[in-house]
Amino acid sequence: MANLETHRIPPRPDEARPARDEAVLSPFGASTQPPQFFPAGKEIYAQGGKSGNLYMVEFGAVRVYRLLADGRRQISAFHLAGEAFGFETDSTHHFFAEAICATGIRVLRLSSFRDERAGELLPMALRGLVRTQEHLLVLGRQNAVERVAAFIADMSERQGGLPQVELPMSRADIADYLGLTIETVSRVFTRLKHKDVIRLPNLRSVEIVKWQVLHDLAA
Amino acid sequence: MANLETHRIPPRPDEARPARDEAVLSPFGASTQPPQFFPAGKEIYAQGGKSGNLYMVEFGAVRVYRLLADGRRQISAFHLAGEAFGFETDSTHHFFAEAICATGIRVLRLSSFRDERAGELLPMALRGLVRTQEHLLVLGRQNAVERVAAFIADMSERQGGLPQVELPMSRADIADYLGLTIETVSRVFTRLKHKDVIRLPNLRSVEIVKWQVLHDLAA
DNA sequence: CGCAGGTTTGAGCACCCTCAACGAATGTGG
DNA sequence: CCACATTCGTTGAGGGTGCTCAAACCTGCG
Numbered sequence: 001m002a003n004l005e006t007h008r009i010p011p012r013p014d015e016a017r018p019a020r021d022e023a024v025l026s027p028f029g030a031s032t033q034p035p036q037f038f039p040a041g042k043e044i045y046a047q048g049g050k051s052g053n054l055y056m057v058e059f060g061a062v063r064v065y066r067l068l069a070d071g072r073r074q075i076s077a078f079h080l081a082g083e084a085f086g087f088e089t090d091s092t093h094h095f096f097a098e099a100i101c102a103t104g105i106r107v108l109r110l111s112s113f114r115d116e117r118a119g120e121l122l123p124m125a126l127r128g129l130v131r132t133q134e135h136l137l138v139l140g141r142q143n144a145v146e147r148v149a150a151f152i153a154d155m156s157e158r159q160g161g162l163p164q165v166e167l168p169m170s171r172a173d174i175a176d177y178l179g180l181t182i183e184t185v186s187r188v189f190t191r192l193k194h195k196d197v198i199r200l201p202n203l204r205s206v207e208i209v210k211w212q213v214l215h216d217l218a219a
Numbered sequence: 220m221a222n223l224e225t226h227r228i229p230p231r232p233d234e235a236r237p238a239r240d241e242a243v244l245s246p247f248g249a250s251t252q253p254p255q256f257f258p259a260g261k262e263i264y265a266q267g268g269k270s271g272n273l274y275m276v277e278f279g280a281v282r283v284y285r286l287l288a289d290g291r292r293q294i295s296a297f298h299l300a301g302e303a304f305g306f307e308t309d310s311t312h313h314f315f316a317e318a319i320c321a322t323g324i325r326v327l328r329l330s331s332f333r334d335e336r337a338g339e340l341l342p343m344a345l346r347g348l349v350r351t352q353e354h355l356l357v358l359g360r361q362n363a364v365e366r367v368a369a370f371i372a373d374m375s376e377r378q379g380g381l382p383q384v385e386l387p388m389s390r391a392d393i394a395d396y397l398g399l400t401i402e403t404v405s406r407v408f409t410r411l412k413h414k415d416v417i418r419l420p421n422l423r424s425v426e427i428v429k430w431q432v433l434h435d436l437a438a
Numbered sequence: 439c440g441c442a443g444g445t446t447t448g449a450g451c452a453c454c455c456t457c458a459a460c461g462a463a464t465g466t467g468g
Numbered sequence: 469c470c471a472c473a474t475t476c477g478t479t480g481a482g483g484g485t486g487c488t489c490a491a492a493c494c495t496g497c498g
Contacts, residue, residue: 066352066353066356068360068361068438069438072360074356076352076355087345088345089342089345089346094353118338118340118341119337121337121341122344123308125345125348126306126344127308129344129347132352132355133285134285135355136293136355136358137285137293139355139359140293141287141291141292141293141398142287176359179358179359219288
């Protein structure tokens with residue numbers, strides 16, 4: 001099966017652009033190319049490809065992942081508006097990056113990662129490192145319910161802590177991020193729904209009803 | 220049960236020091252405190268503690284981990300001689316770090332992670348990031364045999380690619396690193412032994428007999 | 439309306455965990 | 469030096485969580 005994803009979050013670059021993108025990270029200030037547009041499922045870079053850029057999500061969402069030879073996929077991170085990705089140790093990409101939905105991305109060309117801008121880049125890299133290490137705990141030591149609960153709580157936090165959480169990614173993406181199957185993810189969602197912890201207004205959004213229960217489950 | 224570990228790799232700081240420690244990483248050159256000694260099981264730093272240092276393993280081995288409220292532990296990384304650890308996003312440690320066996324550590328005090336040395340620190344941080352992301356794939360998508368095989372192969376690589384691999388850590392440490400139980404780790408070891416993929420001269424070392432099979436299993 | 443993709447739901451099973459006992463290795467005190 | 473305690477590692481039996489395989493169900497769209 002192809003990784004090609006086509007679902008219908010309409011591409012509206014102009015009005016979809018969030019208000020808060022400048023000043024979030026200084027390396028993406030004035031001296032930068034205009035944002036680039038990627039439709040849903042479009043590859044941003046591929047494993048083995050030449051690296052050296054840094055990417056900033058303007059709007060939309062991105063998945064970064066690795067593949068095993070037999071096709072098993074592990075998504076190491078989702079990146080939403082305002083977040084940066086694309087760090088690499090050498091000039092070759094070790095991962096794949098794709099737009100999940102219609103996505104705008106600002107590209108910063110780096111002469112080298114041993115750059116004079118390292119002072120600004122390092123904190124971003126470290127945030128990613130801590131994020132990834134926390135995800136290790138989820139994959140290594142938490143069961144299906146805990147993983148999904150942690151995922152919903154995390155997505156809510158990154159969207160401002162509101163009860164209405166938008167999930168741009170498919171169940172398959174969530175499964176490959178949490179180290180589960182789509183069936184298990186689906187079952188946990190419905191179980192949480194039946195327990196009135198969440199509501200599911202539609203396939204791509206979740207409403208958190210019982211915060212406390214959700215956080216207890218996530219821990 | 221306590222995390223206290225006491226096994227018998229004799230503390231011999233002077234002759235145990237590896238020949239190749241200078242010049243490995245420039246921030247650890249002349250302007251640094253003398254290496255500090257940690258016996259087996261000794262805490263190097265704790266979650267919630269004040270951070271701001273960077274640590275370089277001179278000899279021995281270190282485990283970095285997180286705990287869940289109920290005591291489940293996930294080791295995010297082992298660090299061997301020549302490797303650096305202790306990066307944090309803010310002034311607080313998000314993880315625990317302990318010496319696995321008798322260990323010598325060189326401490327670099329950083330005024331801030333937004334340091335003028337960021338240009339030298341960034342590549343180290345990025346290596347850690349890629350390492351951790353690759354570990355995600357193992358925890359999220361590989362079965363017990365693949366995890367153990369990948370672990371042995373990785374430890375061999377980091378010790379120069381020799382067939383004789385020293386494992387300073389206990390089975391419990393390996394289990395908490397691979398997201399398994401000690402029983403499963405033990406069973407996989409014996410299964411690999413019976414298939415003549417490895418030999419187990421003693422509890423703390425492995426000899427790789429069939430490289431190709433090991434790598435096929437790890438994939 | 440009918441197709442296609444994604445999602446949900448179900449039945450059965452496999453892998454790994456839990457619980458338990460045993461064995462091996464080390465350190466201690468008599 | 470040997471008995472003992474203690475910790476760690478191995479091995480076994482049984483059960484549970486999550487996976488596999490399969491079918492039905494939406495939902496959006498041509």
